[in-house]
Amino acid sequence: MTAWSEYSITGAEDTLWDVIVVGAGLGGSIAGWSLARHGLKVLFLERGGATNAYKVPPRRGAWRRLVRANDSPEQRAATGLWPDPLRIISKGVGRDFLPPIGFGPGGSSAVYGAALERLRRIDFAPTPSEQRGPEALSDGWPLDYDAFAKWYAAAEELMTVAGTPDPGDSDDLSQLRCAPCLSARDEFLFRAFEMSGLQPYRLHVGIAYRPGCTECLGGLCPRACKADGASRALSPALTRHGAKLVLQCAVDRLDITGNRIAQVRSQTRAYRARLVVLAAGALTSPNILRRSVSERWPQGIGNDHDLVGRGLMFHVSDFFVLRATGNHSPLGPAKTLASRAFYDVDGVRYGSFQSIGRRMAIGNVYQYLVERWQHTLPRVIPPPRLLLLAAAAAGRQIVGDAPLFATIVEDFPYRFNQVVPDASAPSGFVIRYEKPRELEARAAGMRSKIRTSLSTLQPWFLSGDQNLNFGHPLGTCRFGTAAETSVLTPDNRVRGIDNLFVVDGSFFPSSGGANPGLTIAANALRVSDQIAREFAAGRFAAGNAMPPAADQS
Amino acid sequence: MLDTSSLIVVVTGAGSGIGRALCVGLTSDGYQVVGIGRGGDALAATAALCHRDTFSWRCIDVADSNAVAAGFAAIEAESGPVYGLICGAAIYQRRYFLDLTAEEWTYEILVNLCGPAYCCRALLPGMLERQAGRIVIVGSLADTSPIPASSAYSTSKGGLHALVRALVSEIDRARYPNVLINELLPGETRTAMSDVGHPPSAVYPFAKRLIEMSAGEPTGRIFALDREIFLDERLKARLLRMLFGFMR
Numbered sequence: 001m002t003a004w005s006e007y008s009i010t011g012a013e014d015t016l017w018d019v020i021v022v023g024a025g026l027g028g029s030i031a032g033w034s035l036a037r038h039g040l041k042v043l044f045l046e047r048g049g050a051t052n053a054y055k056v057p058p059r060r061g062a063w064r065r066l067v068r069a070n071d072s073p074e075q076r077a078a079t080g081l082w083p084d085p086l087r088i089i090s091k092g093v094g095r096d097f098l099p100p101i102g103f104g105p106g107g108s109s110a111v112y113g114a115a116l117e118r119l120r121r122i123d124f125a126p127t128p129s130e131q132r133g134p135e136a137l138s139d140g141w142p143l144d145y146d147a148f149a150k151w152y153a154a155a156e157e158l159m160t161v162a163g164t165p166d167p168g169d170s171d172d173l174s175q176l177r178c179a180p181c182l183s184a185r186d187e188f189l190f191r192a193f194e195m196s197g198l199q200p201y202r203l204h205v206g207i208a209y210r211p212g213c214t215e216c217l218g219g220l221c222p223r224a225c226k227a228d229g230a231s232r233a234l235s236p237a238l239t240r241h242g243a244k245l246v247l248q249c250a251v252d253r254l255d256i257t258g259n260r261i262a263q264v265r266s267q268t269r270a271y272r273a274r275l276v277v278l279a280a281g282a283l284t285s286p287n288i289l290r291r292s293v294s295e296r297w298p299q300g301i302g303n304d305h306d307l308v309g310r311g312l313m314f315h316v317s318d319f320f321v322l323r324a325t326g327n328h329s330p331l332g333p334a335k336t337l338a339s340r341a342f343y344d345v346d347g348v349r350y351g352s353f354q355s356i357g358r359r360m361a362i363g364n365v366y367q368y369l370v371e372r373w374q375h376t377l378p379r380v381i382p383p384p385r386l387l388l389l390a391a392a393a394a395g396r397q398i399v400g401d402a403p404l405f406a407t408i409v410e411d412f413p414y415r416f417n418q419v420v421p422d423a424s425a426p427s428g429f430v431i432r433y434e435k436p437r438e439l440e441a442r443a444a445g446m447r448s449k450i451r452t453s454l455s456t457l458q459p460w461f462l463s464g465d466q467n468l469n470f471g472h473p474l475g476t477c478r479f480g481t482a483a484e485t486s487v488l489t490p491d492n493r494v495r496g497i498d499n500l501f502v503v504d505g506s507f508f509p510s511s512g513g514a515n516p517g518l519t520i521a522a523n524a525l526r527v528s529d530q531i532a533r534e535f536a537a538g539r540f541a542a543g544n545a546m547p548p549a550a551d552q553s
Numbered sequence: 554m555l556d557t558s559s560l561i562v563v564v565t566g567a568g569s570g571i572g573r574a575l576c577v578g579l580t581s582d583g584y585q586v587v588g589i590g591r592g593g594d595a596l597a598a599t600a601a602l603c604h605r606d607t608f609s610w611r612c613i614d615v616a617d618s619n620a621v622a623a624g625f626a627a628i629e630a631e632s633g634p635v636y637g638l639i640c641g642a643a644i645y646q647r648r649y650f651l652d653l654t655a656e657e658w659t660y661e662i663l664v665n666l667c668g669p670a671y672c673c674r675a676l677l678p679g680m681l682e683r684q685a686g687r688i689v690i691v692g693s694l695a696d697t698s699p700i701p702a703s704s705a706y707s708t709s710k711g712g713l714h715a716l717v718r719a720l721v722s723e724i725d726r727a728r729y730p731n732v733l734i735n736e737l738l739p740g741e742t743r744t745a746m747s748d749v750g751h752p753p754s755a756v757y758p759f760a761k762r763l764i765e766m767s768a769g770e771p772t773g774r775i776f777a778l779d780r781e782i783f784l785d786e787r788l789k790a791r792l793l794r795m796l797f798g799f800m801r
Binding site for chain 1: 677678679681682684723724725728729730731
C-alpha cells in the first residue's frame, strides 16, 4: 500500500498546475491518473488524511469495542470512513447518522467498492414518464450505451474486473477475468437460482484474488488486491506519472474570473490551475459549486436553473439471508452471486440483487439493533445495551454463516430530493430526502419477487423497511443536452464555465439498478480523454498533452 | 479418520536427525513423503529406512531461495499438491560469535530462519487456494536464554517464533480455517546436534498430531511435544487462561 503522506506536498500554492483534481475518490483518482499519463501536471486535493489499512487483530478490548457506540471521527477517518455524522431531513424530521461512505485516498471505492457492474442499455434511454411518475425529472442520458461501451471496457481493464457475463443481457460484453471457483455452498445456491429462473452470474468484482485474499469488503485492502481508485489510479499517478497530492485539504469554493475558474480555495490557501476537475462526491461537489458565488453566479456556479444539488438519488438496498439446505462448505470467495432477472419486468424497474460478501458479525447486528431502537423509540429511553447485545448474539447464532445478499432498486430523480449547504450540520450540509411512494412500491415488489422465486431458500429480510443505500449518493449535478434540465454538458463540463469538469457520481441523470462504481470509473476515463484532447489542441493555453505514457515501469 | 494415503508431506532436513525420523514415521503411517536435504547420500540412507513406494527425495539447499522456489514447484508438478510441510532443516555451528566469519554466521541464519520462510513462501499460496494445509516448523527455545557459541542459532530460532505468528496474523482464520501453521519444540534430542535427550523417533507422534489436526484447531501456537508453550504471556492473561482454559 502506498504511504500517502510520503507523496503529500506543501507549497503547492506556488505552482500553476495544468489540472487540479478536487477529491481523490474513484472518479477523481482515475481522471487525474489518466491526465497525468498524458504528461499534464496534476495536483490532487484530498480532504481526508493518510489512511491505514493494517488492522491489528482485536486481541484485547474486543468486548469494549463491541459495546462502544462508535469509533471517534479520527479513528473512522484513519480507517478510510467518513468521520462525521450526516444529517438527513425527511418529512420535516432530522436525524444524524454515520454514513457508509469512504473518506481519504480512493474514497468509497477503497472501503466498499469491488462490485464493478455495467448499467444496462435501457438505463441510458429516458424512462417513459408513466413508469417514473410525473414528478420525477427527465432522466435520459445524453449518450447511448454503444458510445459508452468502450469506456466500460477500458475501465474493466484498468480495474481488473473478474466475473461472468449476465446471461440475461445480450449487451453484456464485459471484459472479465476468471474468478476463483465457487464454494460448495455458493455452487448449490447458483444452481438453485438457475432452477428458479433467476439467470444468476458471477458478480463483476474488482478483486485480484491474491493468495490468502479475504476480499477486504468494508475495510481498506492492505495489499492492492482490491481494485479501487487508490490502488489502480491514484497510486500509479503519484509514483509513476509525477502527480502530486495535498492531504487534509477540504476545498471551500472556486474563484471565477470571466468564464474560467481562476483558483481553488481551501481556507486561507489558494491553488491555481489551468483546469479544475471536481470529484468531491455527489454529496460535496454541489455544495462547492453553490458556495462559489459571484456577480454572474449569485446562486453558485452552474446554478442558473436551481438544479445544483437537486435530483439526489440513493438506491434502496434491502438485506436478506438465504438458507442453503444440506451441509455445503461455505469456504471460498464471498462476493460471488448476482442476478438481474428483475431488472426490468414488463417495464417496471425493480433492480438487481447480489452477494454482500461479508459475514454477519455480532457487532453489526448489535449496531443495527441499537440504531433501530433509537429511531423507533423516543430519545429519552436509552437502548438497553446488554440486552440488545444478547439479542444480537442470539440472532447471529440463528442465522449462523448464512449468506448475506442485498438488493439494489433504482431510485428516480426528483427536484425535492437534494443536498443543501448548512454550516450548522456536523458535515457542513444537510440531505433533504423524501422517499417517493413509487420507490417504496417497487422496493416492496422486489422483496415479494425474491420471496416467491426463492421460497425454497427461505429468504429472510433483515432490514425493517425500504432501506436507503446512503453509500450510493448520485445525481446532484446531472449531465444532459438541455440547459434547463442539466448542470453539466454531455462532456461533463459545468455549463457556462470553460475549464471546470465534474467526474464523480453526481453526473448521473438516473441511478440504474446496479452499483455505480464502474460507471463512475468509465465516465472519468471518457471525460479525461476529452480534456486531454482539448489540452492538446491548445484550448487551455500552454497545453502540452502527449499520447499517454505506458503504465508499467 | 483422515485418509493419509493421498496426502503429500514435504520434510526438510530429511537426511538426518529429527527430519529422518519424521520421514520414517510418516511413510509408515501411509503419507506420501518428499524428503528435502542437501546431500543425496544422506537422503538415500533415509530412503532405505522408509517405505519404498511412498518416499521420494530431492536435493535442495533451503538457504537458496531460487532453488526452493524451483524445487517445490517441481515437486507439486510431479507429485501433486502438497498438504503438509515440516521444516526440520537446521544447522548449529557451535562456535563463538567472534570465531565465525560474517558469511558463516549469515549462512546459519539463512538455513535456520530464511529456509522455513522460503518454504512457506513456496507452498502457502497453493494451500490457501485449496483451503487445506499444515505447516509445522521445528523450533527451539534457544533464544530465551542463549548459551555461549549459539549466537546465530538462538537468533534464528527466536526469529522463527515471530515468523509463525506473523504468518498467522496475515491469514484470516474464519476464511481459511483449514490452513494451520504451528511450531513444534522437540526439546533435547539425540542427533548430530546433541548427545543427550530422547531419540528422534520420540518426536514423531507429536509432529503427527500437528499434521493431523482438523480444520479450526490451533494455529500460530508453540507446542513443546505434548504441552503448549505461551511466550511472553502477561500475568492477567495467564490467570484467565488457567481459569477458562477451554476458551482459548
